[in-house]
Amino acid sequence: MKTTDEVCVKISHLKTNHSANPLGFALDQPTFSWIVEDTTDQIQTTAQVLVSLDPNFQHVIFDSGKVEGSSIDSLAFRPPLTLQPRTRYFWQVYVWGETESAESPTAWFETAKLDEPWRAQWITPDWDDTNLHPLLYRQFDLPAPVAAARTYICGLGLYHCELNGQKVGSEYLTPYCNAYDQWLQYQTFDITDQLHVGANLISVMLGNGWYKGRYGANGGVAAFYGDRFALICELRITLANGEEVIVSSDSMWQAQPSPVIASDIFDGETFDARISKAISPNQSVGVQPIALDMSRLQARRSLPVRINEELKPLDVLHTPAGETVLDMGQNLTGWLRFRTCAPAGTRIHLQFGELLQDGSFFRDNLRTAKAEYVYIADGTEATVEPYFTFFGFRYVKITGWGGEINLDDFTVCVVYSQMDLIGELETSNPKVNQLIRNALWSQKGNFLDIPTDCPQRDERLGWTGDLQVFAGTACFNMDATAFLSKFAYDLGKEQAKLGGMVPHIVPMVNLNKGGSTAWGDVATILPWTLYQFYGDVALLEAQFASMCAWVDHIQRIDNATGGRRLWTEGEHFGDWLALDASDPASRKGGTPHDFIASAFYCYSARLVAQAAAVLGLLETAETYTWLSIEIKTAIQREFFTPTGRLAVPTQTGYLLALYMDLVPDEHRDRVERDFIDRMRQDNVHLRTGFVGTPYLCRVLSNIGANDLAYRLLLNEDSPSWLYAVNLGATTIWERWNSLNPDGSIRSPKPNALDPDGSSRSAKMNSLNHYAYGSIVEWMYRDMCGLNPAAAGFRSATIAPKPDPALRWAKARYRSAAGLYASGWHLDESGLITINLTIPFNVTAHVVLPNAEGGTILLNDHPLTAGDQIGQNWEVTLGAGHFTIIYPFLPADVRTKTVISSSGST
Numbered sequence: 055m056k057t058t059d060e061v062c063v064k065i066s067h068l069k070t071n072h073s074a075n076p077l078g079f080a081l082d083q084p085t086f087s088w089i090v091e092d093t094t095d096q097i098q099t100t101a102q103v104l105v106s107l108d109p110n111f112q113h114v115i116f117d118s119g120k121v122e123g124s125s126i127d128s129l130a131f132r133p134p135l136t137l138q139p140r141t142r143y144f145w146q147v148y149v150w151g152e153t154e155s156a157e158s159p160t161a162w163f164e165t166a167k168l169d170e171p172w173r174a175q176w177i178t179p180d181w182d183d184t185n186l187h188p189l190l191y192r193q194f195d196l197p198a199p200v201a202a203a204r205t206y207i208c209g210l211g212l213y214h215c216e217l218n219g220q221k222v223g224s225e226y227l228t229p230y231c232n233a234y235d236q237w238l239q240y241q242t243f244d245i246t247d248q249l250h251v252g253a254n255l256i257s258v259m260l261g262n263g264w265y266k267g268r269y270g271a272n273g274g275v276a277a278f279y280g281d282r283f284a285l286i287c288e289l290r291i292t293l294a295n296g297e298e299v300i301v302s303s304d305s306m307w308q309a310q311p312s313p314v315i316a317s318d319i320f321d322g323e324t325f326d327a328r329i330s331k332a333i334s335p336n337q338s339v340g341v342q343p344i345a346l347d348m349s350r351l352q353a354r355r356s357l358p359v360r361i362n363e364e365l366k367p368l369d370v371l372h373t374p375a376g377e378t379v380l381d382m383g384q385n386l387t388g389w390l391r392f393r394t395c396a397p398a399g400t401r402i403h404l405q406f407g408e409l410l411q412d413g414s415f416f417r418d419n420l421r422t423a424k425a426e427y428v429y430i431a432d433g434t435e436a437t438v439e440p441y442f443t444f445f446g447f448r449y450v451k452i453t454g455w456g457g458e459i460n461l462d463d464f465t466v467c468v469v470y471s472q473m474d475l476i477g478e479l480e481t482s483n484p485k486v487n488q489l490i491r492n493a494l495w496s497q498k499g500n501f502l503d504i505p506t507d508c509p510q511r512d513e514r515l516g517w518t519g520d521l522q523v524f525a526g527t528a529c530f531n532m533d534a535t536a537f538l539s540k541f542a543y544d545l546g547k548e549q550a551k552l553g554g555m556v557p558h559i560v561p562m563v564n565l566n567k568g569g570s571t572a573w574g575d576v577a578t579i580l581p582w583t584l585y586q587f588y589g590d591v592a593l594l595e596a597q598f599a600s601m602c603a604w605v606d607h608i609q610r611i612d613n614a615t616g617g618r619r620l621w622t623e624g625e626h627f628g629d630w631l632a633l634d635a636s637d638p639a640s641r642k643g644g645t646p647h648d649f650i651a652s653a654f655y656c657y658s659a660r661l662v663a664q665a666a667a668v669l670g671l672l673e674t675a676e677t678y679t680w681l682s683i684e685i686k687t688a689i690q691r692e693f694f695t696p697t698g699r700l701a702v703p704t705q706t707g708y709l710l711a712l713y714m715d716l717v718p719d720e721h722r723d724r725v726e727r728d729f730i731d732r733m734r735q736d737n738v739h740l741r742t743g744f745v746g747t748p749y750l751c752r753v754l755s756n757i758g759a760n761d762l763a764y765r766l767l768l769n770e771d772s773p774s775w776l777y778a779v780n781l782g783a784t785t786i787w788e789r790w791n792s793l794n795p796d797g798s799i800r801s802p803k804p805n806a807l808d809p810d811g812s813s814r815s816a817k818m819n820s821l822n823h824y825a826y827g828s829i830v831e832w833m834y835r836d837m838c839g840l841n842p843a844a845a846g847f848r849s850a851t852i853a854p855k856p857d858p859a860l861r862w863a864k865a866r867y868r869s870a871a872g873l874y875a876s877g878w879h880l881d882e883s884g885l886i887t888i889n890l891t892i893p894f895n896v897t898a899h900v901v902l903p904n905a906e907g908g909t910i911l912l913n914d915h916p917l918t919a920g921d922q923i924g925q926n927w928e929v930t931l932g933a934g935h936f937t938i939i940y941p942f943l944p945a946d947v948r949t950k951t952v953i954s955s956s957g958s959t
Contacts, residue, residue, distance in 0.1 A: 063093035063894070065147055065158035067474075067868075072535035072588065073357070078166040078206070078242020080353040085592055086131045088147050088158060089872045090894040095151025096932040098895045101126035102148040105133055109144050109160055120148075124895065129846040129870045130590035139168040140204065140290065151894070166242050166353035167206055174206075174288040174302035176348075177341040179309035184282050187312040190341065191257040191333055194301050196293065200249045203291040205256075208240035208351065210284040211263025212317075212442045216331075217248040217256050223358075226469060227444065230356040230503045231264040232540075233561040234279040236547040238346070239354045240286070249291065255333065256301070258285055261317035261442025268320050270563035273422050273512045278564055284344050286351070308338040317442035320512045321424035322406075325440070327432035328398065355540040356471070356503050361388070363468035367450075370459045375414035378452045378459060385448040385785040385822050387499035387509040388469035389427070391439040394455075398433035402454045406447035408510055408821045411799060415451040419799065419819045423512040444469055446499060446510025446822050448784070470498045473532040476868040479833055482861035486767065488779045493827030494531055496786040497524075500824050501534070504560070505541055508788065508820035515559040516541065519573035519627060523748040524824050525580055526831040529587040530867060539593060542580055546600040549577065554607035569607070570626045571651035572745045577604035578658040582665060588870045589846015594665045601662050605678065608655050619681075619688035621651035629706045631789055632743030633773055643743045645706040649693055650745055653710040656685035668845075689716050698724040706746030708732060712757065713749040726757040738765045740773055740790075748828040755836040755855050763836070764859040767829065775829055788823035838865035838876045843899060846870040852890060853901035854878050856942065864889070871896050886942035894933045902927040904943035911939045 067089045070076055086103065103126060105116035116133045118126060128147075135143075142164040149156050179188040205222065207215060208229045215222040223243045232239060260283040261267075268274040289301040313329040367390075368383030380390070385408055396402060404427040407417035417425065425445050429438050452459070479490045500506045505528075507517040521528075521541070528534045545560045552566070556574035559565055568574060581597035584590075608621055615623050628650060632643025659682035666675035693701045693711075698721025700711055708729035711717050717725045733754070742750055751763035770776045773790035781793050791800050800819060834840050839854030847869035856863070856878045864877025872893025879887045892898045902910065905927045910917040913936055917929060927940075 063095065063149065063151060063154045063156040064091050065089070065149060065156045066091060068145075068147070068158055068161035070145075070161065070163040072533065072539070072590070075162050077164045077244065078204075078353055079163075080355050081137060081163065081165060083132055083592070084135060084137070084143075084163060085590060086133070086145060086147070086161075087590070087870060088128050089868070089870075090128065090149055090156065091872060093151055093154050093156075093894055095154050095894065096934065097151065098124050098128075098149055099152060100150040101128075103131060103133060103145065105135060105143055105145045107141070107143065109162070111144070111146065115143075128895070129588065129848065130592065132592070137165050137168065139165055139170040141165050164242070166240070168353075172286065172288060172348060172351070173300050174286050175304055176284050176286045176344045176346045177303045177305075177307055178282050178284050178344040180340045180342045181309070187259070187261060187314045187317065188283055188309045189257055189259045189312040189331060190285050190303075190307055190309045191255060192301060192303075192307045193253060193255050193333075194299075195253055196249060196251055196291065196299060198293040198295045198297065199251055200246055201292045201294045203245045203249055203289065205243050205245050205287060205289045206240055207243070207258075207287045208238055208285075209258055209260050210234075210238070210280060211265035211267060212261040213285065214259045214261070214441045215243075215256070215287075216258075217245055218250070218254055220248055222248065224360055225358045226361070227263070227359050227442070227503065229354070230359065231561065232356070233544050233547050234265050236350070236544075237352045238350045239352055239356060241354050245289070256287070256289065257331070257333070258287065259312045259314060259331070259441060260285060261314060261323075262319075263317075263442060264319060267318040268512075271513070271515060271559060271565035274320060275564050282344060284346060305341065307341045308335075309341050310334055310337040310339070314441055319443060319514065320422070321443075322426040322428075322445070323440040323443045324428040324430070325438070326430040327434070327436060328430060355536075355543055357537050357540070358472045359469060359503055360472050361467045361469055362472060362498075365466040365468065367461050367464050367466060370461060373410070373414040374412065377415050378455065379410070379415050380450045380452065380459070380461075380464060382448050382450070382466050383784075384495065385446070385499070386466065386468050386495065387444060387446050387502055387822070388467045389440050389443070389445055390450055391437065391465040391467050393435070393437050393463045394429070394431060395435040396431035396433075396456060398431055400431040400454060400456065402429045402431065402452070404428075405451040406445035406510070407449050407451070408447060409793075409799070410449060415449060416799070419817070419821075420511045421817055423510070425510065439467060444502065444509070446508060468498065470502050471537050473501070473534055473537055474868075475531065476533050477530040477834065478866040479830065479838070479864075481837075481863040483768070485770075485776050485779045486860070489775050490830060490833070492779070492783055492785050493527060493824065493830045495784060496822055496824035496827050497528055497531055499785060499822050501528070501532070501537060504544075505538070508823050510822060511820060515563075516544075516561065517559055517573070518545070518556060518576040519558075519570070519630065519744055520823070520825045522572060522576040522579050523744055523828050525583045526748070527824075527828050529583060530831060530834045535584060535588050535590070535593070538580060538584060539596070542584075542597050542600070545577060546597060549600055549603060554603035556604055569624050571621065571647070571654045573627060574604055575654045575658050577601055578661040582661045585665070585668070585845050586842055587846065589844075589848055591668060594668055598665055598669060601658075601665055602674075605655075605659050605662050605681070608658070609681065612655070619684045620648065620692060621655045622648040624651070626651060627744075629704075629743040629745040632706065632741060632746065633790060634704055634741040643704075643706065643745070645704045645746070646702055649689075649702045649707060650710065652685065652689050652692075653714050653716060656682050656689060656716065657714045659685060686716055690718050694718060694721065697721070700725055700728065703728070703732060705729075705732060705736065705741050705750065706743070709742070709746045709749040709753050712753050729753070729757070730759050730762065733759070733762055738762055739769060740766055744825050747826055748831065751829060751832040752836055755832065760836075760855045761857055761859070763832070764857040768859055775826070783821065785822040786824050786827040788818070788820040788825075790826070792819050792821060833863070834865055834867065837863050838878075839901070840865060840867055840874055840876050842869075847874065847896070849896060850874060850892070850898040851901065852876050852898050853903070854888060855903055856880060856886060869893070880942060884941050885939055888938040890931070890936040890938070892931055892933050892936070896933055898931050900929050900931055902929070902938060902940065905940045909940060913937055
């Protein structure tokens with residue numbers, strides 16, 4: 055492809071189905087993506103993709119040939135492949151620009167078992183005590199060196215697998231959390247280097263986990279999905295002499311008690327080191343088959359959950375209550391690893407919590423979750439960490455340690471699903487920067503296999519409304535494609551059980567309820583958000599039936615209640631935790647539920663129409679377009695006066711009307727003015743909850759009130775984002791006022807106690823809840839101006855909206871199409887400098903705000919007067935780095951760029 059004197063561009067971030075080199079994942083049809091960078095060229099002139107059965111590409115099974123233009127799509131290229139089970143495929147990309155070319159590194163993916171029958175069977179210990187945690191094992195001999203080996207494994211509830219005393223893989227909490235009654239995912243691990251000639255030993259410890267332990271809504275229930283431990287495991291070993299050895303879970307396996315004597319997602323774990331993991335035949339019993347539906351076994355979809363960061367505790371505290379408490383300095387999700395050589399029988403007891411009260415350890419807000427780890431020492435030196443649980447915490451209370459605490463003996467393990475960090479934001483305001491970090495830490499803490507509401511109390515559930523409002527921020531922060539696609543897959547399966555209604559939580563476990571507006575709309579908003587961010591049509595294809603089913607469910611309710619094209623029935627969460635309810639004790643806000651429901655009904659129908667158009671389903675697109683038009687007309691008839699007054703004059707009412715394009719065209723200016731008046735009546739303080747907050751600053755910035763958006767961001771009294779920052783928050787709170795100004799936990803009912811003696815006010819108060827972190831999406835889209843003009847950022851609208859309330863702000867975002875950067879700096883003389891980076895093969899429409907009457911320099915060259923349009927200057931740029939300088943108009947001259955229903959500008 056290239057000669058030695060050619061300058062080569064770099065091809066990076068090669069992924070198959072949005073994962074790098076996936077081993078044993080579900081791959082119905084592989085989709086390849088990559089990024090081209092480090093080039094002075096602007097466009098792709100030619101590309102070629104090869105797929106081979108070997109890394110040297112001697113056995114090529116697909117060759118696209120050299121294809122001119124951009125027909126080979128770097129965001130989502132799907133070669134026509136027929137995949138074989140348990141096979142590794144290698145692929146490579148070649149790209150030519152106008153003057154440069156590149157050959158990518160070799161990427162690979164390996165299929166799982168596909169439709170191949172299992173040799174293994176489900177087994178369980180042959181004992182009656184279903185609470186006794188087992189260690190299952192099998193010894194086997196290998197007569198020759200190993201050329202390649204894999205294990206295909208699923209354990210219920212959770213499993214920890216070792217080969218010859220070494221952990222298999224680097225993942226934790228396998229096989230993860232999903233709708234176990236619908237499907238069971240197995241993992242594939244490469245174990246080639248862990249086997250040797252002669253005797254080998256595979257052992258698997260099992261814990262309760264989400265499947266068998268206490269889990270679900272309202273404190274959870276035990277054994278919701280199953281009441282017995284179970285394992286299926288199949289080792290496929292190819293020896294150097296060509297012989298294949300298969301070791302499968304069957305009657306040849308044995309079981310003995312595990313040193314893990316109790317485990318639970320909510321309550322924690324107890325480990326008795328006096329019970330050895332070493333095989334002890336005199337303790338062992340046989341196993342028996344267990345009847346589990348083999349058709350539910352599927353290749354994995356969950357990303358690996360790993361220890362992605364390790365920290366050291368910040369300090370050791372001795373509290374007024376006489377406690378010894380470690381302060382991590384950061385609220386996080388994971389666990390504490392420690393070294394000990396305590397005498398045999400010593401019980402080291404760790405309790406995990408989010409905050410201190412009156413200087414002492416506090417965790418009433420964890421409700422019934424014990425959130426503890428107990429280690430019973432055997433007298434030997436050991437490095438200890440849990441196997442089958444995790445905690446949401448900043449503080450750890452330690453009892454039973456003995457002697458002085460040495461912080462070097464402790465390591466904080468930060469655990470979440472492994473995803474690339476792709477977004478960076480920074481401003482001139484340190485408190486805003488802390489807010490940005492808080493949102494990212496809440497995403498890390500709650501993106502542990504499923505997107506949970508909180509990681510610490512007896513909940514940790516996949517609340518659909520929380521994710522719906524945060525999905526945009528999540529996709530700016532991380533490459534969450536595969537992670538959220540797995541959640542969407544579960545959503546569709548759970549939704550099918552409810553006839554199209556979307557459950558409140560996914561998996562829905564013991565809460566088979568759903569149908570709330572804004573919560574259920576995750577079925578349409580999430581797939582559309584993923585498509586907008588990543589540009590892969592397969593993401594829409596996979597969820598389109600679910601999208602339609604949700605809108606059809608609402609339409610059936612509508613038709614059954616008069617067919618007025620309004621959604622007026624059902625139980626809804628409303629604008630959850632908004633501050634404008636007439637009853638201060640209400641959690642559902644002051645915006646009427648029928649207006650919120652009807653607005654989302656219209657919005658979801660429009661998204662289905664847009665998705666159908668992308669998929670080429672034109673008749674379906676027309677059907678849902680007309681439905682959305684009918685709903686919009688009914689909303690205007692019901693909720694707007696003939697002169698344009700909105701009958702729902704709450705902040706969230708205005709936000710939904712404007713963002714979702716529900717306002718009569720002739721009255722839009724009036725509604726915008728009325729909304730601004732509403733904000734001024736509220737002293738430019740937010741009153742919104744989960745529904746309104748994601749749109750608040752975005753709408754203000756795009757209706758000529760950018761300065762109000764900045765005021766909301768920078769408010770420091772309650773309610774505001776920086777109120778929490780000033781009180782030391784390191785994650786996003788569930789409530790605007792989770793803590794009082796003195797740092798005490800919010801107490802709407804002073805002195806009210808539950809029967810267990812704990813504070814009733816603390817029972818729904820999480821300090822790690824990402825929903826209000828949705829402000830970060832505004833920072834990317836409006837403060838720094840990064841918006842997709844085409845799906846996947848194949849083209850972009852870059853329209854930063856600066857304000858003198860900040861001196862500077864900058865964003866870097868590695869989109870599916872490549873790296874964008876947008877930053878601005880206001881100097882004391884009134885000049886603004888905007889720095890932009892636009893990736894290869896992309897064009898961007900750049901809107902420069904508040905530049906009327908000035909000279910604009912683009913890379914030291916003046917732009918012509920013909921580029922000036924009204925108050926903004928607009929220019930289209932190709933790939934490259936750009937510096938733009940011009941005089942910035944005073945703050946009272948506003949920019950106005952209307953956000954469409956697709957979320958693009």
